[in-house]
Amino acid sequence: MVKVSSAALAADWASRSIYQVMTDRFALINGSSTSPCDVNKYCGGTWEAVINNLDYIQGMGFTAIQISPVDKNIPQDTPYGESYHGYWPMDKYSVNTNFGTPQDLKNLADALHNRGMYLMVDVVINDMAFEIPGTLTANATVDYTQFNPFNDQKYFHPFCTITNWDNETNYQDCWFETEYVVLPDLYTESPDVVSLFSTWISGLVANYSIDGLRIDAAKHVNEGFLPGFVQASGVFTLGEVDSAGPADVCKYSNSTGLENYAVYYPLIQAFTAGDMVDLSKAIAAVNNSCKDFTQLATFAEDHDYPRFASYTPDMALAMNALTFTILADGIPRVYYGQEQHFNGNSTPNNREPLWTSNYDTTAPLYNLTAKLNTLRNHAINVDSRYTGNHTTQLYLDNSTMVTTKGPQGVNIVTAFSNQGSKGGSYNLTVPNAFAPGTQVMDVVNCTTITADAGGNITIPMGAGIPHVYFPTFNLNGSGLCGTTNTTGTTNNAANNTSSSPSKSSTTAKKSEGGLVQFHVPTFALCIVIAFGFWLI
Numbered sequence: 436m437v438k439v440s441s442a443a444l445a446a447d448w449a450s451r452s453i454y455q456v457m458t459d460r461f462a463l464i465n466g467s468s469t470s471p472c473d474v475n476k477y478c479g480g481t482w483e484a485v486i487n488n489l490d491y492i493q494g495m496g497f498t499a500i501q502i503s504p505v506d507k508n509i510p511q512d513t514p515y516g517e518s519y520h521g522y523w524p525m526d527k528y529s530v531n532t533n534f535g536t537p538q539d540l541k542n543l544a545d546a547l548h549n550r551g552m553y554l555m556v557d558v559v560i561n562d563m564a565f566e567i568p569g570t571l572t573a574n575a576t577v578d579y580t581q582f583n584p585f586n587d588q589k590y591f592h593p594f595c596t597i598t599n600w601d602n603e604t605n606y607q608d609c610w611f612e613t614e615y616v617v618l619p620d621l622y623t624e625s626p627d628v629v630s631l632f633s634t635w636i637s638g639l640v641a642n643y644s645i646d647g648l649r650i651d652a653a654k655h656v657n658e659g660f661l662p663g664f665v666q667a668s669g670v671f672t673l674g675e676v677d678s679a680g681p682a683d684v685c686k687y688s689n690s691t692g693l694e695n696y697a698v699y700y701p702l703i704q705a706f707t708a709g710d711m712v713d714l715s716k717a718i719a720a721v722n723n724s725c726k727d728f729t730q731l732a733t734f735a736e737d738h739d740y741p742r743f744a745s746y747t748p749d750m751a752l753a754m755n756a757l758t759f760t761i762l763a764d765g766i767p768r769v770y771y772g773q774e775q776h777f778n779g780n781s782t783p784n785n786r787e788p789l790w791t792s793n794y795d796t797t798a799p800l801y802n803l804t805a806k807l808n809t810l811r812n813h814a815i816n817v818d819s820r821y822t823g824n825h826t827t828q829l830y831l832d833n834s835t836m837v838t839t840k841g842p843q844g845v846n847i848v849t850a851f852s853n854q855g856s857k858g859g860s861y862n863l864t865v866p867n868a869f870a871p872g873t874q875v876m877d878v879v880n881c882t883t884i885t886a887d888a889g890g891n892i893t894i895p896m897g898a899g900i901p902h903v904y905f906p907t908f909n910l911n912g913s914g915l916c917g918t919t920n921t922t923g924t925t926n927n928a929a930n931n932t933s934s935s936p937s938k939s940s941t942t943a944k945k946s947e948g949g950l951v952q953f954h955v956p957t958f959a960l961c962i963v964i965a966f967g968f969w970l971i
Contacts, residue, residue: 445692448647448671449729449822450815451553452761452808453768454497457738458534459519460788461771462488472788475516480788482535482543489546491794495774495801496808499553501649505530505540505639506559511566514615516783520738521557522651523564523616526583527635537642544644553646555673556639560632560664561652562611562618563591571613584631585621592620607655623660632660633667640668647671650691654678661690673732673766677739681717685724692730694737695765697721702735706756706853707746711836715828718763722825728764729822735760736770742785744778751856751899754803754879758901761807762840762849764826774801806878806915810847810905813913816921818845830865834858835896837865845909848875850894850902858899868892868904875904881916883907 459477462484463470472478485502492500504521507529511517521531530537544554563582571577571594579588595609611618622628639645653661653674665672674691676684681697698717705714722728735756736742743756753776761767772779775792776799779785795801814821821841829848830837837850848868852858869875869886876883879902886892894902914920 445671445727445730448499448553448692448766450812450819451499451766452497452811453499453501453555453732453766454492454495455501455734455737455768455770456485456492456503457520457771457786458482458485458503459521460786461485463790468790468793470788470790472791474783474786476512477517477519477533478788480534482539486543486546488794489550489552491796493550493552494796495769495804496812497769498551498808498812499555499646500547501555501557501647501768502543503534504557504559504651505534505643507531509564509566509616513566518564520783520786522559523618524559525564525581527585527639528583540643548644554644555647555649556643556645557649557651558636558639559651560621560623560660561655562620565617565619567615567617569614571610571617577617577619579619584635585628590622590625590628590631592622594619607657611652611655621656623656629660629663632664636664636668640670645670647673649694650674653687653691653693654683658687658690661687665691671730681720681724685721685726688726688730692732692766693725694768695721695731695733697724698731698763699734702733702756702759703743703746705836705851706743706752706759709833709853711833711851711853712831715831715836718826718828722764728825729766731765732768733760733763733765734768734770736773736785737768738770738786739782740785741780742770742777743773744776745780745785747855748778749855749899750776750799751858752853753800755851755853755899755901757800757803758807758849758903759851761804761811762847762903763838764840767808767811769804774798774804776800803879807903809913809915810878810903813910813915814841814845814847814905816912817909818842821845829868830863835863837863837868837894839868843870844906846906848892848904850896852896852899852901854899856899858897860895860897863894863896864891865894866891869906874907876907876910876916878903878905878915 459480461480463479464481464484506524507526508518508523508531509525547554565577580586592608596613597606597609599605610620647670648668650672654676672691674687674693676687676693677696678684679700684693684697687693698721701714701717704710743753771789772787777787779787824841826838826840828838834854835852839846839848841847867890869890871886871888871890873886874883884892911918912921
């Protein structure tokens with residue numbers, strides 16, 4: 436594999452698929468699958484252990500990974516636990532030795548690049564961290580000399596608490612947390628702070644051959660700071676702007692790529708509460724508001740929110756959420772453990788150690804991930820216009836959405852369902868899906884259908900599973916459904932049929948099958964607002 440350049444920009448990332456790793460929870464250097472883990476403390480995951488398990492990640496077809504922040508964090512065991520997550524920085528110029536040495540981090544970048552994969556690093560730009568014995572008041576003391584390079588109070592906003600999450604000045608200038616672990620808010624309007632940050636980030640990227648950055652809490656710094664920071668980094672960035680409003684999210688799209696929270700919230704509702712129409716509306720709103728849909732990361736899980744399986748254990752619904760994540764517009768990003776159907780709820784329970792799964796490559800969602808990533812990678816290889824081709828909706832009702840993405844001949848037609856595994860069997864006719872007479876393969880179960888003289892296809896829906904069709908004549912070279920890949924070998928994970936749950940024996944029509952609804956209370960989706968501290 437040709438070694439990739441570390442100066443990866445937006446056009447390079449558009450074709451990537453990201454696997455998000457929480458460094459401390461991904462793998463142990465001793466290879467143990469039974470070591471206990473107190474989810475509030477460091478559990479022993481390292482960069483070297485990530486290197487040792489890259490086959491597991493690449494086996495799912497991922498072409499990039501995102502890792503936790505790498506800088507030195509506060510060392511104390513606090514009432515909130517330890518800094519295993521990486522979001523309590525104190526020294527930007529030293530690495531977190533719990534994860535390894537500077538050379539280990541360089542080795543990780545090299546190992547990824549030698550596989551043709553990219554490295555994205557999470558970075559904290561909003562604040563630093565300092566332990567106190569109780570609650571901070573205006574008269575309390577923070578020892579700013581402990582911070583590097585922001586070692587003076589002049590680099591920080593004056594102390595105040597966030598009291599209004601809808602007030603931009605309040606949530607950008609005030610401090611995230613004021614108890615036990617305080618987070619002094621950096622004065623990013625200051626030219627001195629801007630200069631220090633620019634010097635640090637350019638050096639970090641260069642020293643460790645980083646290809647991209649995830650910017651934590653991007654909406655909590657002033658908007659004027661981001662363009663200069665991104666430019667100084669010299670690489671593609673994904674900003675965290677946690678808002679359900681497309682306008683709120685997309686106003687940052689002139690400065691940075693973005694995590695697509697405006698689609699995340701309706702995605703969860705679509706596949707747990709039966710609200711497919713609102714998902715369709717959200718997609719359209721984002722397309723109308725954001726500068727470039729190819730720079731948006733689509734996700735169904737991350738380290739801040741309950742895992743999908745915590746809302747419903749239904750495997751068919753999990754398959755649909757995962758399928759949407761990988762085949763919708765933008766850059767797919769899957770959170771570690773989603774492929775193992777982990778079900779941790781709110782933080783920190785959604786940060787389970789992956790080693791307890793024994794890295795099961797026969798798990799249904801592992802194999803589905805491999806199939807979908809392989810197909811997407813193949814479509815891009817066949818026609819590079821795939822990533823820039825807008826998804827078009829072919830069919831929509833309350834429980835079903837069918838889309839097509841990609842130029843004709845390499846277009847992927849996907850049928851999403853929120854009926855769940857108890858959904859009935861019926862035939863769904865979808866108009867104008869493919870060129871007339873085209874035979875297409877459903878890569879989920881490796882069965883074929885043929886478009887009629889009008890280009891319509893009839894999809895045999897059942898048991899709520901998604902269907903993913905691609906022209907059979909262009910499937911050669913993918914390694915899917917028994918074909919050979921470009922190296923002449925078979926892709927075992929992508930050909931494993933265990934990604935399909937056993938189909939229901941029911942022959943009921945769609946209206947008889949019923950919509951399985953899993954109502955997600957508003958507080959569940961917003962639980963981290965109440966515990967905003969854990970969002971950072």
